[in-house]
Amino acid sequence: MSERWARTALMLYRCAGAAAYPLVGSYVAWRVAKGKEDRNRSRERYGFTRRERPAGPLIWVHAASVGETMAVVPLIESILDYGVNIVLTTGTVTSAKVAEERLGRRIIHQYVPLDLKPAVSRFLDHWHPDLAIIAESEIWPMTILELGARRIPQVLVNGRLSDRSFRSWKKRSSIAAALFENLAHVIAQSEVDGERFRELGARPVSVSGNLKVDTPPPPANDGALHVLKQEIGARPTWAAVSTHDGEETVAAEVHRTLVSRHPGLLTIIVPRHPERADALVEQFSGMGLKVARRSAGEPVEPDTAILLGDTIGEMGLYLRLTEIAFVGRSLMSEGGQNPLEPAMLDTAVLSGRNVQNFRDSYQRLIDKGGAKLVRDPAMLAGAVNFLLTNERARHAMMAAGLATVDEMRGALGRTLKALEPFIQPLVLKARLKGANGR
Incomplete structure (x- = not known):
């Protein structure tokens, strides 16, 4: 033209x-x-x-x-x-x-x-x-x-x-x-x-x-964080955050796969669009999974399988409840979501391979050992299982992510x-x- x-x-x-x-x-x-x-x-x-x-x-x-x-x-x-x-x-x-x-x-x-x-x-x-x-x-x-x-x-x-x-x-x-x-x-x-x-x-x-590297970590309400940590106790946890349609189902299936290997496992799911929460609660309940809905103030009880983070502005709260985070819009959708917030909060980062919109950030994290890409739900389940089982590897990945963010500042x-x-x-x-x- x-x-x-x-x-x-x-x-x-x-x-x-x-x-x-x-x-x-x-x-x-x-x-x-x-x-x-x-x-x-x-x-x-x-x-x-x-x-x-x-x-x-x-x-x-x-x-x-x-x-x-x-x-x-x-x-x-x-x-x-x-x-x-x-x-x-x-x-x-x-x-x-x-x-x-x-x-x-x-x-x-x-x-x-x-x-x-x-x-x-x-x-x-x-x-x-x-x-x-x-x-x-x-x-x-x-x-x-x-x-x-x-x-x-x-x-x-x-x-x-x-x-x-x-x-x-x-x-x-x-x-x-x-x-x-x-x-x-x-x-x-x-x-x-x-x-x-x-x-x-x-x-x-x-x-x-990336200016997002120079932002402070997302905050959390200290009172709410204390209550949730008390409710969760010593249970093993992992999170699927900024998820898009289909990825919540994958996270729930990963939970069902791993709960027998990790008794008491709590899966934290934070959908990118909280307005989908009603449908997700119905879906999880249909899978036989008990859900605690954050927006309703429902407590995490000993038999709660999923904490559904259907609130806005509380990502810092959810990420402080775990050491493993899968970042969505990357497995069932394309483009990816920002992996820097989980890395800032000392979290091992997992993601699907469709991360084109955050390619540079993911490449730096992967090169330093702070993130890992998975190709499908089975590989995600395997990666979560490995990190839950191997404390040394999990902490090394967490430290690498935090160090990468520090190097990227400026x-x-x-x-x-x-x-x-x-x-x-x-x-x-x-x-x-x-x-x-x-």
């Missing part, structure tokens, strides 16, 4: 979005009904707000969901220390809760506007950001074009392109180039990601490492250094405004 056709395609996208704008109300209403949108703040998705823009320089930071939000929290805290205001947008209710818990009133939180010109324009007209920082892989054409048209610098941090996304953009390389030319800088997670962005036309590109400092040319003028502007008292 030629450059001319690429720009024509983007213009058509803009027109189609404007034409579709009056029709998106039903879509947003459907998301509200499903609990995917905050009913009281749904108008923010159209660019409306009840908040005033603060005086002085303002940076717009966007993080799509929980993982991205947690990754940029230390970055946001560092920028706030400079005295620059931040409006943070996210796309999910759960990520909004994370923003509230971690950052509180130090930032202004808004739900990200729909990638349609009227919504994006209304958002930008109100907030007038001096800089836009976008996390990971959020490539929204209309937003990028509108920022570019207003000459607002936009930087992609912790940039990542999955195999699927890269193949898709490669088929539309002219459109990618027409979009990515609007980015003032791409700060990529890995050399592979960096090269992919360069191939698609982004300039300049630097590599920082992405935050490298990201801040790359952002200096964009942030320092705003810092100076903020200080001058403060000195002048207006």
Whole structure:
């Protein structure tokens, strides 16, 4: 596709979005009904707000969901220390809760506007950001074009392109180039990601490492942790976390396979989407397994087979209850989930082989002995059995994972250094405004 056709395609996208704008109300209403949108703040998705823009320089930071939000929290805290205001947008209710818990009133939180010109324009007209920082892989054409048209610098941090996304953009390389030319800088997670962005036309590109490594381990409520540890006692445990459809069944089957070899075994299952919990309880009960549902406050009793972690924001709690964690979306689904949180919490990491979205992190963990990939449910059962049986091997794997995470740290400092040319003028502007008292 030629450059001319690429720009024509983007213009058509803009027109189609404007034409579709009056029709998106039903879509947003459907998301509200499903609990995917905050009913009281749904108008923010159209660019409306009840908040005033603060005086002085303002940076717009966007993080799509929980993982991205947690990754940029230390970055946001560092920028706030400079005295620059931040409006943070996210796309999910759960990520909004994370923003509230971690950052509180130090930032202004808004739900990200729909990638349609009227919504994006209304958002930008109100907030007038001096800089836009976008996390990971959020490539929204209309937003990028509108920022570019207003000459607002936009930087992609912790940039990542999955195999699927890269193949898709490669088929539309002219459109990618027409979009990515609007980015003032791409700060990529890995050399592979960096090269992919360069191939698609982004300039300049630097590599920082993964910001998620520089985040603190997920917290846990001390009281809840104490109660659960008392209930579990000396029982052997393992966990299947961030699981997707089908992987919970695999975990339950692994439990049934191993419980005779490890009497009292407790399996902790933490689905990626807790709204599936009702169906999972019915399924496990049908398999003859007693379930303690965390959201209902059900205790772990001596005959409980599965602790179902169907709550949001308690991953740190679940991972502190075990020394073995299988990380999902990797055996029955594709892409993988972040293995760094389990490794940070001194946990031996197991995963399926479909971990394309976190290839660099897994490769480092595997090379150092902190993670192991399994090809099927039988191999998973064998790996869990081996680690439950061999304390020395389990502890060596745990230590290797923690050491690997320590070696990977430093992405935050490298990201801040790359952002200096964009942030320092705003810092100076903020200080001058403060000195002048207006």
